[in-house]
Amino acid sequence: MKGKHNSPNRTLAEIGEFGLIGMLRDWLSSGDPRIVLGIGGDAAALEVSGERLLLATSDIQIEETHFRRRYATMEQIGWKAMAISLSDIAAMGGAPTYALVSLGLCPQLTEDEFGKLFAGLQRAASIHGAKIVGGNLAFSGNRILVDVTLLGEVERDKILRRAGAHPGDRIYVSGFPGQSAAGYAVLNRLDRERQTPFSELIRAHLEPQPRLALGRLLAERRLASACIDISDGLSQDLSRLCEASGVGAEISADRLPLSPELQALAGQLRLDPLQLALHGGEDYELLFAVRLEVPPEKLKALQRETGTPLTEIGRILPAEEGLWLQRSGKRARLEPRGWDHFRSQSEKQ
Amino acid sequence: MKGKHNSPNRTLAEIGEFGLIGMLRDWLSSGDPRIVLGIGGDAAALEVSGERLLLATSDIQIEETHFRRRYATMEQIGWKAMAISLSDIAAMGGAPTYALVSLGLCPQLTEDEFGKLFAGLQRAASIHGAKIVGGNLAFSGNRILVDVTLLGEVERDKILRRAGAHPGDRIYVSGFPGQSAAGYAVLNRLDRERQTPFSELIRAHLEPQPRLALGRLLAERRLASACIDISDGLSQDLSRLCEASGVGAEISADRLPLSPELQALAGQLRLDPLQLALHGGEDYELLFAVRLEVPPEKLKALQRETGTPLTEIGRILPAEEGLWLQRSGKRARLEPRGWDHFRSQSEKQ
Structure with missing residues (x-):
């Protein structure tokens, strides 16, 4: 995962926003032909199937509200942020496809911590067949925040809904x-x-x-x-x-x-x-x-x-x-x- | 925009998360037949055209990093958060379609302030033909944050890219x-x-x-x-x-x-x-x-x-x-x- 970047103790302040974007681009290179344009453009451009419904969900996880660094590792924080959105797609019977990740980071974080946070996000996504295709980085003071938007798809006539239960079920x-x-x-x-x-x-x-x-x-x-x-x-x-x-x-x-x-x-x-x-x-x-x-x-x-x-x-x-x-x-x-x-x-x- | 909710000085703490979700559902009801399932489900389910490329972008705006309440109104904060993502779709020649909005809020905000923040988001989206179909709410300490994921579409052979400029252009x-x-x-x-x-x-x-x-x-x-x-x-x-x-x-x-x-x-x-x-x-x-x-x-x-x-x-x-x-x-x-x-x-x- 680290590739050519290997100063695990550099802080994000030292790496800088553009350095971080470069690291993300390396981590996210993908041979998927359905990703016409991936990370690094103004928006991701994706091929979708018009026969299926597009599913879209987003969930934000904020330090101290949803997790504490005292007991969650950076990788667990990333994993869980992605897992929550994956669960939304599961509840509708869908298959996850693409994710966008917005990260609010603290300048004191190290390259190693940033890498682990991202590895957790990516591992949860890739186990279930989803690819991270975009997102953005911002400085968020002293609370880390991770907002995942996940897209998925499902056959039009097979979607699971909350509506549909009958007495006797x-x-x-x-x-x-x-x-x-x-x-x-x-x-x-x-x-x-x-x-x-x-x-x-x-x-x-x-x-x-x-x-x-x-x-x-x-x-x-x-x-x-x-x-x-x-x-x-x-x-x-x-x-x-x-x-x-x-x-x-x-x-x-x-x-x-x-x-x-x-x-x-x-x-x-x-x-x-x-x-x-x-x-x-x-x-x-x-x-x-x-x-x-x-x-x-x-x-x-x-x-x-x-x-x-x-x-x-x-x-x-x-x-x-x-x-x-x-x-x-x-x-x-x-x-x-x-x-x-x-x-x-x-x-x- | 307010409908049956009209206690503009109630704080979000008083309204509660589920009350807020109910308000959002009222504001976001839509007659668009392409929105098979909108806000309030696990994920939004959308009809998309398989002939076009799907565009997806997200941008996060965080108080004190990107805006200050000292000089921006709540409506301006909402407007700008949406406008930034709309600009990403514009840069690729696309038409915006659907948005998901993640909000990190402070319990001390009033219903009126929340309504204005959301009105700004919705006004920017609707002027350009986009509909908010999902998102989520969280408590974010003392900094407001607004993360917009915007979807759009563009004809496969007409997409604008960063690549393609030639010497002499x-x-x-x-x-x-x-x-x-x-x-x-x-x-x-x-x-x-x-x-x-x-x-x-x-x-x-x-x-x-x-x-x-x-x-x-x-x-x-x-x-x-x-x-x-x-x-x-x-x-x-x-x-x-x-x-x-x-x-x-x-x-x-x-x-x-x-x-x-x-x-x-x-x-x-x-x-x-x-x-x-x-x-x-x-x-x-x-x-x-x-x-x-x-x-x-x-x-x-x-x-x-x-x-x-x-x-x-x-x-x-x-x-x-x-x-x-x-x-x-x-x-x-x-x-x-x-x-x-x-x-x-x-x-x-």
Whole structure:
């Protein structure tokens, strides 16, 4: 990745903006014939297929709001910034294609740190078939910020939407919701030696794995009537899916897949594992509805092929019933709760 | 623009992230059938034409680095953030289509300020036929930041590139280079009552007009052999065009169009007007090369139709000659100089 640039301790102030752009150009050279003009022009020029829909999403990650350099490496910061956008494309059944990256940097950063940040972005993109084709650099004071815009594409008649769930549909979730919030608790509440048993939780928080293969196959095989990623928390995003579909839903607390690490941590820190799983957020798992007539074997096959655990956690209800949580035979209203940066910040002040 | 939200003094902390997203959804509702899914989904889903190239550019504007609330209104901040990306599309002869906007906001901002910031973004986009289809909001401490990703399209065989200029081509520039840098000097070095005669310069700095009609017609009529916008300064961007084309160039200082306001300001502040025009930056004018065989009448017609002054300022030379500035019959090397945020910031520290 370093090529001809090898003074890892030079600061960005010493390299200068134009030096950095030169480094990016070296890192991003690509033989893809669909990239007619890549980085270094006024805009990237790309060949697209008019038969498919173009998907476009952007997500900004800001130091101290979304991540802390105290516990995330530069490569993890880059990885996660890209993974969040990849998850948006996964939730629509798409294939990611091209990314633009805007970086707000601090002049005190070193060439090595800059290289690692970019390597994280590029590794997450390239594993999933996306190429970084543009972006820009700016000075942002003392907070690093990474804004990724990701393009993707999907067949017009296969796109996964939030709208489309019907009463009676089964509700599935991938992976283990709550892992990321639990990882955040590990990083903030346990000192380093006590973190060791919880490495899976930390990884879920710092290096989330977007569910692109799952999203693609759900779309290809038309298995999902509606789909969303649970980046803002299962309860919040379930409520959004229901709103878009014009339906209600019932989730079974007893069926929610809780990982052994999450349960162990919840015991140790006296947290409610159910609260973590329902409202934790930042999980980048997919939540989707499946028509009753789809044989469960098809979901089992999908689980095997993608290596992604899939769990049936509830049912879609008619709109007038609203949202419910069933627990040990009792039913209670499920209140959607998500993370509100503006509110939470102002409460701190 | 306000609709059902009318408590202009509520702060963003009071409105909350989800309240803000609801406001955006109201503002951005659109009847465009090419927007299959707009704001509020995981990603926007857009119909694109496979016959054209997709253009994609992003530009970030950060408070204190790129703008100051002391002299820019919220609407101007929004306008300029969008205009910069529009200029990138103009420089490639494209038509802007869709934008994604990432905003880093402070909880202390009011609903009214947020509305004006967004109105500026939307006004610049809609005047030029672009629609905002997505984006995201985050808390960014005490600096506002606005990152715009703009998509556009252009006919495959008409795209304007930096590469393509040939020795002998005439070099043209639109408008009056140096206006924006002069406006910056007015805002920073003159008190308010002395700013009045220089309103044109201030407007050039705070509300730049991207040259989309000019770029489109240059592309349609195949008048330019190469094109770039001079956002980083005429000398810097000329040097980039020459590097991409594998040519040199000679600029005539006597021909550079200097506005009367710029000359008056330079006299008052003892600035060199030529330095402002050559190295000022942030002009968002187009610099382009025209083959010798193109009749000058075609450029005159273009000037009339677009209402944009076009001035011939020099010639493309063979690569080995490099870059020259001719002034009163004498020739001197032209050193490309641009604004380097990282260097300039670190010098201040």
